[in-house]
Each structure stands twice: as C-alpha cells, then as structure tokens.
Amino acid sequence: EVQLVESGGVVVQPGGSLRLSCAASGFTFDDYTMHWVRQAPGKGLEWVSSLSWDGGSTYYADSVKGRFTISRDNSKNSLYLQMNSLRTEDTALYYCAKDGYTYGWGHFDYWGQGTLVTVSS
Amino acid sequence: DIQMTQSPSSLSASVGDRVTITCRASQGISNYLAWYQQKPGKVPKLLIYAASALQSGVPSRFSGSGSGTDFTLTISSLQPEDVATYYCQKYNSAPYTFGQGTKLEIK
Numbered sequence: 001e002v003q004l005v006e007s008g009g010v011v012v013q014p015g016g017s018l019r020l021s022c023a024a025s026g027f028t029f030d031d032y033t034m035h036w037v038r039q040a041p042g043k044g045l046e047w048v049s050s051l052s053w054d055g056g057s058t059y060y061a062d063s064v065k066g067r068f069t070i071s072r073d074n075s076k077n078s079l080y081l082q083m084n085s086l087r088t089e090d091t092a093l094y095y096c097a098k099d100g101y102t103y104g105w106g107h108f109d110y111w112g113q114g115t116l117v118t119v120s121s
Numbered sequence: 122d123i124q125m126t127q128s129p130s131s132l133s134a135s136v137g138d139r140v141t142i143t144c145r146a147s148q149g150i151s152n153y154l155a156w157y158q159q160k161p162g163k164v165p166k167l168l169i170y171a172a173s174a175l176q177s178g179v180p181s182r183f184s185g186s187g188s189g190t191d192f193t194l195t196i197s198s199l200q201p202e203d204v205a206t207y208y209c210q211k212y213n214s215a216p217y218t219f220g221q222g223t224k225l226e227i228k
Binding site for chain 1: 153155159164165167206214216217219
C-alpha cells in the first residue's frame, strides 16, 4: 500500500525558514517523480514544485521560485521542501504527491494527508 | 504560462442527474489532463488521467473526454457521496496548473 506521510509544518514568523519532509513507503521511491502541492485555507489547489526520480530535474511555481528548494534522499525514501523567506501568503496545507508514471512526469496518483504551515507574526 | 479555467465554479444537481464540468486550457495540451475529487476535509483523489482514463477503483459513472483545449468531466448519475470540489490539472509540462475548482452540491 502506497503511503506518503508529511511532517514539519508549524507556525513560523514572516521571513522565517522551515523544512518539510515526506516519508514514502509501499512503492519503489527512486522510480518516481515527486511533487509538492499546497492549499491555502478555503482555497483551491496550487502546484508548488516537482523533482524527478533521480533528482536531476526540478521545477517550481513562480510564487516560490528562489525561496523554496525541493530535494530527495532516495536512500531514505524521503522528499523534502526547504522553505525560506516565508510570507503570510505561504500559509497553507502542504501535500506531498507521487507521480503516476515510472520515470516520467504525469498526473498525481497518490497524495499524503498534508502538513499545515502557518506564517504569522 | 497556460491557464486552466473550469466552469461552472459551482453547481447544484439532484441525485440521479447527469452532471458535466468543463475545463478549458488557454493553449493546447493534447490529452495531458487529469481530474481530481476533493471531498470536504479530505485529501484530493485522482479520478481521471490522460483526459479519459479512469483511475483504478473509481466508479464507472465518472468519465472524462476531450483533447487539445477543451475537456469534460461527466458524472452519469449523481450520487450523494459525489458531493465534493472537482479540479482539473494540466501536466504536459511545468507549471502543472490546476483549475480553480468546481464545487458540486446536491439539490
């Protein structure tokens, strides 16, 4: 059974930093691109970042480019999101999601439960 | 960047109705289109990928169609458990933009 468990969400002040983690199990982690998606309270889904299976290719939404860094440790079956220079508008539930294609870029077939990041003074 | 626009933003229908939600891309995306269902307080769930492929375990009353810029999600006979917000998403290339969502309620 595929499981994705996010952690690291807390309350942080504007300008602060935070590192989110996503622990994966139930599939061959290093065969799949992984993604981060966020959802602000009462709002829709916003794609944040994606990272290829081998860590060689990364993509970011314009809203986080230059502030967030996606990474993975395939030896630990884990995905990360380093978040710097946080803004109030980064407040959201952050989901980790698995890509639906082996060695590809596609739809998101499994999602974690999310971890809540609140940016507030 | 390609924009994804869903219509309507909300709708109310009766149990047993046929429901259609539309998603339009501002440029052609071939069939690189997914649909997700998010029930209140729950995690998004993949329904349809490649515009028309039904994800394993999803009821057959859900179907998707379209290619290029215009796509449709259809529920053939609305059930009470289908109350949710539905999102389309493009994945031909980054950014992997979602539509703004369509909130579906039971009349």
